[in-house]
C-alpha cells in the first residue's frame with residue numbers, strides 16, 4: 141500500500157436536524173450531532189464521519205469523547221506524516237478502544253487513498269457489485285396499527301426487507317399481526333439486548349414460527365456465551381450487532397456458534413479495514429454479513445455503501461435513502477432507493493460524493509484546522 145503525506149486536517153462539528161424526532165430508551169433526539177473530518181494530501185481531500193452519539197448509551201463513546209481523542213491523539217499521529225489507512229491503525233493501536241474515533245480518521249484515509257489512486261473506493265477494497273440490497277428499520281410505534289401502517293408505507297416506497305425493533309411485551313403478538321397482513325415479506329427483528337436468557341427463553345423460542353431472516357442481538361452485548369446457548373435452542377439464526385466490537389470478538393462469536401449472521405457497522409468497529417477483517421472471518425466460517433446503519437449523513441452512508449459491495453454481504457443492509465432520515469443531506473446528490481430495493485455505489489474516485497458546502501456551513505457549530 142502506497143503511503144501519502146498528510147498536509148492538513150479539518151474537523152467540523154455539525155448539527156443536522158432529523159426529519160422526524162428519533163426516540164430511544166434514553167429520550168428523544170431531534171438533531172444529529174456529529175464530527176465530519178477532512179484530511180488533505182496535496183490536492184486531494186478524504187472525508188470521514190463519526191458515528192458516536194451524544195450520550196454514552198449505545199456505546200461508551202460520545203461525540204465529546206471522540207472529539208477529544210481525535211484532537212489530542214489521532215490528528216497528531218498523522219499530521220505531516222507519511223501514512224496509509226493500515227499503518228494509521230497500527231500507529232494508534234496503543235490507544236485502548238475508542239474505535240468510533242479511530243474509524244472517523246481511518247475511513248477518511250481510505251477515501252483519500254482511493255482518491256489519490258483515482259479509483260472508486262469500492263473497487264480499491266475489492267467490491268464485487270455496483271448495487272447493494274437495502275432495507276428499512278422501523279422503530280417501536282405507539283400502537284400495532286401504527287406499525288402495520290408504517291410497514292405498508294415502506295413497502296409502497298419499494299423497500300424489500302423490513303426490520304422491526306422488539307422488546308418484551310412488543311414481540312410475539314406484534315409479529316403474529318404482521319405475518320397476518322404480510323405473510324411473505326422479508327422480515328427480521330432487532331431486540332437491542334432487551335431480553336434475558338433465563339427469563340425470556342419461551343418468548344425467544346416462540347419467534348421461530350415467524351420465518352424471520354434472523355433475530356438480532358437478543359441478549360446483552362457482552363454475552364457471547366448466552367447467545368451461543370440460545371442458538372442451540374432456535375432454528376432461526378442469531379445475528380450479533382452490538383456484541384461485535386472488533387474482529388477478535390467476531391472470531392470468538394464465530395468459534396462458539398454465537399452468531400450465524402453478523403451486522404457490520406464500520407463506524408463502530410474501527411473502520412473499513414476492521415470491517416473487511418470481520419467480513420472475511422465470517423465468510424471463512426460460512427456466516428453471511430450485512431451492513432448496519434447509525435443514522436449516518438451522506439458521508440458515512442457513502443462509505444457504508446462502498447463496503448457493502450464486498451462478496452459476503454448477503455442480506456439487505458440498514459442503508460435507507462437519505463430522505464428517510466433528513467429533509468436535506470449534507471451531500472450534493474443524496475442517496476436514493478432504486479428499483480428492487482437497491483442502492484448504487486458511486487463510481488467517481490473515493491466514496492464519490494461531494495459535500496454541499498453552502499448548506500453544510502449553516503450546520504457547523506465548531507470548526508478546527510490543523511496544518512503543517
Ligand SMILES: [Mg+2]
Pocket residue numbers: 330332356357381382403
Ligand atoms: Mg441492531
